[in-house]
Amino acid sequence: MDDGIRSHLPLAGEQIIVTGAGSGIGAATAVLAAAKGAEVAAADIHRESAEAVCGQIAGGGGRAIAVEVDVSDEAQVEAMISRTVQELGGLTGIVNNAGVIVTRPLTETSVEEWDRCLDINARGVFLGCKHAVRHFLDRGIAGSIVNTGSISALTGQHGQAAYAASKGAIVQLTRQIAVEHAAHGIRCNSVGPGSVHSAVLSSFLASQPDPGAAEASLAAQHPVGRIGDAEEVAAANCFLLSREASFITGTNLQVDGGYTAV
Numbered sequence: 052m053d054d055g056i057r058s059h060l061p062l063a064g065e066q067i068i069v070t071g072a073g074s075g076i077g078a079a080t081a082v083l084a085a086a087k088g089a090e091v092a093a094a095d096i097h098r099e100s101a102e103a104v105c106g107q108i109a110g111g112g113g114r115a116i117a118v119e120v121d122v123s124d125e126a127q128v129e130a131m132i133s134r135t136v137q138e139l140g141g142l143t144g145i146v147n148n149a150g151v152i153v154t155r156p157l158t159e160t161s162v163e164e165w166d167r168c169l170d171i172n173a174r175g176v177f178l179g180c181k182h183a184v185r186h187f188l189d190r191g192i193a194g195s196i197v198n199t200g201s202i203s204a205l206t207g208q209h210g211q212a213a214y215a216a217s218k219g220a221i222v223q224l225t226r227q228i229a230v231e232h233a234a235h236g237i238r239c240n241s242v243g244p245g246s247v248h249s250a251v252l253s254s255f256l257a258s259q260p261d262p263g264a265a266e267a268s269l270a271a272q273h274p275v276g277r278i279g280d281a282e283e284v285a286a287a288n289c290f291l292l293s294r295e296a297s298f299i300t301g302t303n304l305q306v307d308g309g310y311t312a313v
């Protein structure tokens with residue numbers, strides 16, 4: 052794409068990290084952010100899947116680097132931010148999207164399952180926010196953070212004790228950061244997907260006694276009568292990252308086909 056046209060795109064001049072960018076919502080967000088003009092660090096625990104997404108972005112004329120990271124490891128998160136700043140020339144936004152689902156009734160949830168879910172989902176978001184904000188403060192950048200919540204952050208679900216707790220923590224941490232750093236021009240919001248076609252959803256459905264019936268039942272629980280697409284969540288992520296959302300901070304935007312409106 053011509054540089055003159057690119058400079059008018061909503062995310063032109065931005066350098067954005069997307070975690071969990073190797074698949075699903077993260078991959079769709081990385082690709083859309085690049086199409087909207089951002090330079091993207093596609094970060095994932097699976098380097099090869101992040102590299103494949105970078106290849107897709109390069110094929111569309113965008114610029115992206117693949118970063119291997121375990122978001123639950125503080126040293127790796129710091130290294131992800133340093134490498135992005137070094138290779139893309141800065142960092143203006145982050146989408147803390149990497150996550151795993153544990154579907155287990157409360158009484159059968161082991162401490163190991165609880166810790167793994169909270170470590171990746173909640174601690175991973177905390178670390179991404181902490182080190183992105185440190186970078187924004189050090190450089191005086193009015194950065195934007197988008198954290199991935201869920202309908203499970205706001206509603207009770209069968210068999211999701213650890214997952215729902217991790218997502219509830221994300222929504223409340225988001226409000227906290229928004230208030231603490233509004234005076235620095237830093238915005239922090241969360242996006243709460245409903246059921247979206249992806250690997251997380253496939254693993255949840257596979258854990259159900261009748262996956263086909265579970266999928267139909269899930270679709271029916273969304274007033275729009277269907278499961279969403281990753282691109283629909285990516286659109287919300289990119290809007291909140293952009294200057295079009297300059298007066299929006301501390302909000303939780305549900306992208307759930309009306310699920311939480313019922």
Ligand code: NAD
Pocket residue numbers: 070071072073074075076077094095096097100120121122123148149150151152171175199200201202243244245246247248249250251252281
């Ligand atoms: P996905 O499994 O397709 O993608 C998750 C990505 O995160 C994968 O590429 C995986 O490799 C990566 N990842 C996992 N652990 C990691 C770690 N420790 N460090 C770095 N990367 C790691 O799932 P998705 O549906 O795209 O989910 C993305 C986010 O959306 C998650 O936070 C999930 O909880 C949330 N969400 C999904 C749905 C849904 O229905 N798909 C609904 C609500 C919320």
